[in-house]
Amino acid sequence: MIKQAIIPLAGQGTRLLPLTSVFAKELLPINGRPGVEYILDECIEAGIKEIIFIISKKKQIIKKYFYSDTLYKNVIKKKKDPKVIEEYKKILKYKKMIKFVYQNKPKGTGDAVLKTKKYIKDKYFLMLLPDDLIMKYNCSKSMIAMHKKYKSSVMASMNVNKKTVSRWGIYNLSKKVSKNNFFIKEVVEKPSIKNAPSNKAVIGRYILPKTIFKKLLRQKPGKGGEIHITDAIQSLINENEKFIAHNFAGKYLDCGTMSGFIKSNIEIGKL
Ligand code: G1P
Secondary structure: OOOEEEEEOOOOOHHHOOHHHOOOHHHOEEOOEEHHHHHHHHHHHOOOOEEEEEEOHHHHHHHHHHOOHHHHHHHHHHOOOHHHHHHHHHHHHHHHHEEEEEOOOOOOHHHHHHOOHHHOOOOEEEEEOOOEEEEOOOHHHHHHHHHHHHOOEEEEEEEOOHHHHHHOEEEEEEEEEEOOEEEEEEEEEOOOOOOOOOOEEEEEEEEEEOOHHHHHHHOOOOHHHOOOHHHHHHHHHHOOOOEEEEEOOOEEEEOOOHHHHHHHHHHHHHO
């Protein structure tokens, strides 16, 4: 069973400047709730028991969000507002599950994953990228079911407009596994339109094997000088680790760009 999830939260959020010059993008409200809470709820509902947040010193505000006990206790003592009590209970529930590790230099998602190495207990773990919200359908839950059935790694996937391939990890398929699930042959991080193997993109949900840490330890910086999880995944595929692309059923919201963030607020409001 997959019991642990990791969430990289140390990114600088340059696509959301100027907001991110002073604030963590993952706490920006989407329809009145910090984006990261949607991700936490997805994990809990999928049966995850422990969540590792990879933050940085610059993003301590994320930890503070879950450690404001004194503030809550004082407010509740003065005025027994049921709404505040309910919010505090929710924060306590999240806090119990979260462990914090640090990535102080923005060296990429692969490097962020490596920071969790000594905490991962089982053979496989889940990773969720907080820029990507998937609503109405629990993508992590269906990926965990796929993993259970085929004992392989899984990534969420979606067809994107060919013009936007350089925004994503792009893969091509080998065999069909079942309806909406395919084995991946090759995956490339943010290719140019010319070099893209398809228009099939990796979306921010991954079930990864613990063996990826060995690859990451030796992983050279790739696109943009960063250490990419995508490149480590390709090394594992080269050694016959099976990766399934799972075309999820939910509604995808890209909260990592300003236009996507604005659209996400409107879309979630409508759900
Ligand atoms: C990351 C991954 C990329 C993936 C994308 C999904 O990119 O590196 O392969 O397609 O998430 O959102 P980032 O959003 O960190 O630029």
